[in-house]
Structure formats: structure tokens, C-alpha cells
Amino acid sequence: MTPPGTMVPSATQPGATDLAGLHHALDGWFAESARELPWRSPDCSxxxxxxxxxxxxxxxxxxxxxxxxxxxxxxxxxxxxxxxxxxxxxxxxxxxxxxxxxxxxxxxxxxxxxxxxxxxxxxxxxxxxxxxxxxxxxxxxxxxAYGQRETVVDTNIRRVHARLVSGHALPAQSLTAAEMRLAEALLPHDTSLSVRWNASVMELGAVVCTARSPKCAECPVRASCAWLAAGEPPPSYTPKGQAWHGTDRQVRGAVMAVLREADAPVPREMFEHAPADLGFAPSGVGVPLAALHRLNSAPQQLGRALDGLLRDGLAELHDGGLQLPA
DNA sequence: GATCCGTGGTA
DNA sequence: TTACCAAGGAT
Missing domain, CATH: 1.10.340.30 (Hypothetical protein; domain 2)
Structure with a gap:
């Protein structure tokens, strides 16, 4: 076992990984081919x-x-x-x-x-x-925003670290202390370089080292990749999907779509029964209201969704109807 | 730590 | 078509 706090790439891959080389390679790649996003502009506040x-x-x-x-x-x-x-x-x-x-x-x-x-x-x-x-x-x-040296760890960075350094197809199912230690060990000491390192690892994960069908041929650090070197072993677990159809979340989403379009409180009955004449509904809610009714969810489920939205502060009651919070 | 929370593109 | 997945956070 590697003692805590000493996990560095060279300990995982003896002699195989030059950390400064990785920093330089990704820095050059980022400068050359990063997407131009408005929040990356120097004048973004x-x-x-x-x-x-x-x-x-x-x-x-x-x-x-x-x-x-x-x-x-x-x-x-x-x-x-x-x-x-x-x-x-x-x-x-x-x-x-x-x-x-x-x-x-x-x-x-x-x-x-x-x-x-x-x-x-x-x-x-x-x-x-x-x-x-x-x-x-x-x-x-x-x-x-402030140019500080921070250990930034998002899903992209976790996946890049898992493959490049740890040799795994995917990161652990939840963020572990070992991943944080690894991210800290990989972070360049130079502050300015560390900021670009965070951005470039994230960019690599978003554009090249993607979750499904990664574009390894385009990867600037493929020669150092532990996962490629290991022969691209498959994930050790199968991700569990996010249920959607028939869930409360689907009903909540449909209700929110109604509230976003409404310019006045929407009577609660309108969520439960399609009004014969939608002219009685606040203007604009006809289409999302019809979509909600198409779900044909049980009254109990609709009740849970509405209560949940009220509890979360996403909806409020006014004059017997629901609307977005004031 | 497991679960819940929206939405739409993609393989 | 179904299922996965996307710059997570709160409980």
C-alpha cells in the first residue's frame, strides 16, 4: 500500500511519468486548441x-x-x-x-x-x-476568476486522472480522499501554471478524454496514459442510470414548465384536470399544461410534486394558484 | 454515503 | 429505442 499523502504519479508509474512534462504538454495543447468560451474571456467578470x-x-x-x-x-x-x-x-x-x-x-x-x-x-x-x-x-x-492555486476536481478531471495516472477506465463512483490527494499531488506549484492546468485537464476530459468513446488518437498525453498502457481495461462497475419516465422529477419538470410560462397564478385544479376551455388558464400555459396532462400521473404523484416544489421554494401559493416565487 | 434533483443530445 | 451522460450541491 502507498502511504497516505505520498501518492504521486512516480509512485504509481515508476519512472514512466514526468510530471513537469505533463504540465507542459497539456499547457501547450490548451493554448493551441481550447474552445473559446465567453466565460474564459479576459474581460469576463x-x-x-x-x-x-x-x-x-x-x-x-x-x-x-x-x-x-x-x-x-x-x-x-x-x-x-x-x-x-x-x-x-x-x-x-x-x-x-x-x-x-x-x-x-x-x-x-x-x-x-x-x-x-x-x-x-x-x-x-x-x-x-x-x-x-x-x-x-x-x-x-x-x-x-481570481487566479488562485486551487485543487479543482470535477467529473472531467476525475476521469482524466483515473485514466492517465491510475489506469482505470472510470473514476470511483464517489469522490474519494485518495482522488483529492492525487489531484493535489499533480497540481503545478506555480500559481499561474496551476490555473491553466486545472482548465486544461478539465478541457481534455470534456473534449478528448470523454466518458464514452474517448478520442485517444487526438490526446496530447496519450504516450503517458496508464489506461492505454494497460490495454484499455473496462470499467470495474456498470454505472446506474438515472430514472426519468414516470418519476416525480418528470412531473416536477412539467409543472415548472407551466409556471415559467404563466403570467398569473395557475389554479391548482388546472394541474389535476385539463380544463375544457384553456382560455381560463393564464396566457401561454396551454402547451406545457397539455404536456403535463399527457403524463397522466396519479393524483398522489402530482401532489408529491407540487408539495415538493412548494417546499423547495420553487413555487408559491397566491390566490389559490401556483406561481414562481415573488 | 446514498439519494434526490431537470433536460436534451447522442450512441 | 433505451440508456448514458453532462464544469455538482444539499440533505
Whole structure:
């Protein structure tokens, strides 16, 4: 067994891996072929970077781009968003998914305004205290917005480390202490290089070292890859899928689609029974309401979904109807 | 630590 | 078509 705290690439692959060489190779690759994303622009504000990181949680870049652009134009600073009702953040979250993120981003904007003088805080500790900001997002914002040396560990970085260094097809099913130690051991000591290293490993995982059918022929560090050297062994477990059809989540999503389109409280009966004349419904909700009814979910399930949304603060009762939070 | 939380593209 | 998967966080 490798003693804790001493796990370095050279201990795993004696003589096979030159850490500085890896740093240089990925740094060059990133400079040459990284995607140009607006939140990577030198003029992107810390607020823009924070918004992008939250939107990118479990959500692909291509779907984040248009919503991020809309948000930045609409709310260029935390103060702009903090002045709005929380429901506006949810409404303009659109179909990004996990709408609680919009709620928390709004709460984060309020906290930034009230507790940080309107400026996104720059330390990992302060960032971590913001709603919706966990260890990954705090590290990412500290690194990418404030240039700090942070151990950034996301799903892409975990997968690259698993393959490149550990020789596994996939990382462990949950983030382990050993993975954090490895990430720390791999992080360049130079602060500026460490920021680019975090970004480049993440980019490699997103574009080349993908979960399914990785493009190893295009990989700038394939010669050092422990997984390739081992003959691409298969994963030691089969990932369990995320159920969707027939779940409460599906019903919640359909209800949220109705609320986003509504310009007035939607009577609760409208969620349970298709009104003979949708003219009685708030304008615009006809299509999402029909989609909800098409699910034909049991009254008990619909009840659970509505209660859950109220409990989570994604919906509120007004005049006997549901609407986005004020 | 396991579970819950949206949505849509892709193999 | 079904199932996997995507820059996680909160409980």
C-alpha cells in the first residue's frame, strides 16, 4: 500500500511519468486548441464566471451558452439580479434543468450584495458559504476568476486522472480522499501554471478524454496514459442510470414548465384536470399544461410534486394558484 | 454515503 | 429505442 499523502504519479508509474512534462504538454495543447468560451474571456467578470460555473453543474456547455448570454445582458452584476424577485431567475433559467440552481444563484446574489459589498468574494472559504456553491464551484471561481492555486476536481478531471495516472477506465463512483490527494499531488506549484492546468485537464476530459468513446488518437498525453498502457481495461462497475419516465422529477419538470410560462397564478385544479376551455388558464400555459396532462400521473404523484416544489421554494401559493416565487 | 434533483443530445 | 451522460450541491 502507498502511504497516505505520498501518492504521486512516480509512485504509481515508476519512472514512466514526468510530471513537469505533463504540465507542459497539456499547457501547450490548451493554448493551441481550447474552445473559446465567453466565460474564459479576459474581460469576463467574476460574477460571469460564477454564473457560468453554476449553470455548468451537470449541464453541457452548448446548452448553457445562450442562457448565460441572456443572464449577463439582463443581470450584468450581482446587484442587478438581487433586485429581482427570485422567480425571475427561475423563469429565465429556462430549460437548463435543476431549477433550484437558479434559486440559489439568486440567493447568492443577495448574499454578495448584503455581505460582500456587491463583489463576488475571492477566497475558497467565502465562496463556499454562498448558496449553491460547493467545493468544486468554490475552487473553480477562486482559480478562474481570481487566479488562485486551487485543487479543482470535477467529473472531467476525475476521469482524466483515473485514466492517465491510475489506469482505470472510470473514476470511483464517489469522490474519494485518495482522488483529492492525487489531484493535489499533480497540481503545478506555480500559481499561474496551476490555473491553466486545472482548465486544461478539465478541457481534455470534456473534449478528448470523454466518458464514452474517448478520442485517444487526438490526446496530447496519450504516450503517458496508464489506461492505454494497460490495454484499455473496462470499467470495474456498470454505472446506474438515472430514472426519468414516470418519476416525480418528470412531473416536477412539467409543472415548472407551466409556471415559467404563466403570467398569473395557475389554479391548482388546472394541474389535476385539463380544463375544457384553456382560455381560463393564464396566457401561454396551454402547451406545457397539455404536456403535463399527457403524463397522466396519479393524483398522489402530482401532489408529491407540487408539495415538493412548494417546499423547495420553487413555487408559491397566491390566490389559490401556483406561481414562481415573488 | 446514498439519494434526490431537470433536460436534451447522442450512441 | 433505451440508456448514458453532462464544469455538482444539499440533505
Amino acid at each position: 467574476p460574477w460571469g464566471i460564477l454564473v457560468s460555473e453554476v449553470m455548468l453543474q451537470q449541464t453541457p456547455v452548448v446548452r448553457v451558452l445562450p442562457v448565460w448570454e441572456d443572464w449577463m445582458q439582463r443581470w450584468p452584476t450581482p446587484a442587478h439580479l438581487a433586485k429581482e424577485p427570485a422567480g425571475e431567475a427561475v423563469r429565465h433559467w429556462g430549460r437548463l434543468g435543476y431549477p433550484r440552481r437558479a434559486l440559489r444563484l439568486h440567493a447568492a446574489a443577495v448574499a454578495i450584495q448584503e455581505q460582500h459589498g456587491g463583489a463576488v468574494p475571492g477566497t475558497h472559504h467565502e465562496l463556499l458559504s454562498l448558496p449553491g456553491v460547493g467545493d468544486y464551484t468554490a475552487a473553480a471561481v477562486a482559480a478562474f
